[in-house]
Amino acid sequence: MTQYSTFSLGSHFVNRLGYGAMQLAGPGVFGPPKDRHAAITVLREALALGVNHIDTSDFYGPHVTNQxxxxxxxxxxxxxxxxxxxxxxxxxDASWLPACSPEELKQAVHDNLRNLGVDALDVVNMRMMLGDGHGPCEGSIEEPISVLAELQQQGLVKHIGLSNVTTAQVIEARKIVDIVCVQNEYNIAHRGDDALINALARDGIAYVPFFPLGGFSPLQSSALNEVASSLEATPMQVALAWLLHRSPNILLIPGTSSVAHLRENMAAAELKLSSDVLATLDGIVDNA
Incomplete structure (x- = not known):
């Protein structure tokens, strides 16, 4: 497994280890970064290291990361x-609020176009904010997906994906439009999407996990720490390597505002995980 292993994303094949831009904004993903030059340096270094898939949003900042x-x-x-x-x-107040009306979705696409400086967006994920907004919640997504399908027909969006969704919502969306990726929380200890990942893999659809080490509540696992120590790696590198081994359709988007941390993340693609190590890591789901 190397960082140059690829999988399809829309009309391109991308390297499976990409980059998530969330941390380029200020604290709490709000406002400007402390060091804009450093943020620019990280992005350029990411491409120099082989990244050709960047995940972003115009509500990071807002507008900051895209700019x-x-x-x-x-x-x-x-x-x-x-x-x-x-x-x-x-x-x-930096709160995260739903913005799913047709008018809000259309405005968001135009904001992304303007701030990224493009005529059409490569891939747009519809991020669902049903329920408390923090995790997937059942409910029809026909209206927002239909709005995105209309924008796609207008040539403003090339491909459509989903984020924070249930399996039923993926099925519903695919009846309306082609879906090229699904982005949900998934990691070595949080594996609720196992069946969905397998189903998407069979259909050639990318799965993009966020929070590979638990996000705002970092995973505490002695087993992960012990494996990392034995491999002379960091827990994050091991968690990323495990995800690369989990399924060929998984694309990773670890984020950082540090060049040193970026290089550490990219090195995860070179980690070799033996069958014994994989068995230990697979057991974390029951012990975390």
Missing amino acids: IIREALHPYAEDLVIVTKIGARRGD
Whole structure:
């Protein structure tokens, strides 16, 4: 397994280890970064290391990460796929609020187009905010997906994905439009999407896990720490390597605002996990 292993994402094949831009904004993903030059440097280094899949959103900041991406990388390399997401907005207090009306979704697409400096968006994920907004919640997604399908027909969106969704919602969306990726929380200890990942793999659809080490509540696992120590790696590197081994349709988007941390993340693609190590890691789901 190397960082140059690829999988299809829309009309491109991308390296399976990509980059998530969330941490390029300020604290709490709100406002500007402390060091804009450092953020630009990280993006350029990511591409130099082989990244050709960047995950972002115009509600990071808001607007901040997309503007930094444009400053750092525009005009974009032909093989670079920039995936954005819509369906939320930021309150003045930095809160995360749903923004799923047809008018809000259309405005979000136009905001992304303007701030990224493109005529059409490579991939747009519809980020669902049903229930409390923190995890998938059942409910029809026909209206927002139909809005995105209309924008796709207008040539503003090339491909459509989903985020924070249930299996039933994936099925519903695929009856309306082609879906090229699903982005949900999934990691070595949080494996509720196992069946969905397998089903998507059979259909050639990418699965993009977020929070590979637990996100805002980092995973505490002695088994993961012991494996990392034995491999002379970090727990994050091992968690990323496990995800790469989990299924060939998994694309990773670890984020960082540090070049050193970026290089550590990219090195995860070179980790070799033996069958014994994989068995130990597979057992974490029951012990975390």
